[in-house]
Amino acid sequence: MDAFEEGLRxxxxxxxxxxxxxxxxxxxxxxxxxxxxxxxxxxxxKLGRKLGFTFVALDLAGFTSGSLNQLIGIRPxxxxxxxxxxxxxxxxxxxSILRSFSTCASATSPxxxxxx
Numbered sequence: 001m002d003a004f005e006e007g008l009r010x011x012x013x014x015x016x017x018x019x020x021x022x023x024x025x026x027x028x029x030x031x032x033x034x035x036x037x038x039x040x041x042x043x044x045x046k047l048g049r050k051l052g053f054t055f056v057a058l059d060l061a062g063f064t065s066g067s068l069n070q071l072i073g074i075r076p077x078x079x080x081x082x083x084x085x086x087x088x089x090x091x092x093x094x095x096s097i098l099r100s101f102s103t104c105a106s107a108t109s110p111x112x113x114x115x116x
Contacts, residue, residue, distance in 0.1 A: 003051055004025060004047065004048065005016045005017070005105075007047045007051075008027070008029075008044070008047070011040055011044070012036065012041065013029050013033055013036070013037070014030075014033075015029070015030045015033070015063050016029045016033075016063055017063055019059075021053040023053060023055060024053065024054070024055045024056075024057055025048045025051075025053040025056050025057070026053070026057045026058075026059050027044065027056060027057065027058050027059060028059045028061070028062060028063040028064065029058070029062065029063055030062055030063050031062040031063075034039075034058065034060075034062065037058055038058070044056055074088055083108060088113050
């Protein structure tokens, strides 16, 4: 992260943050600097890939101190509908059902029973 941020500072960005999301580097710059970020898009992507990222994304919300708090639950997450509201019932797999499946799988494919 430090190397990416240092590289972006060398390109003239001052207020910035790079957030990592697996293979995605999400770049936050001040809204006033977004036009410059788009001008330097290819250079920024090359820098990100050099540092091991598959994707480099520009966060259109811009630099926001504390934006990572959304991911760690400091702000409440939006409500999601319950399984019942979606019409989804729970599936319960009992040991006897699992044994039955295992017996059927081994009869049809020996390699399948090894996976179970």
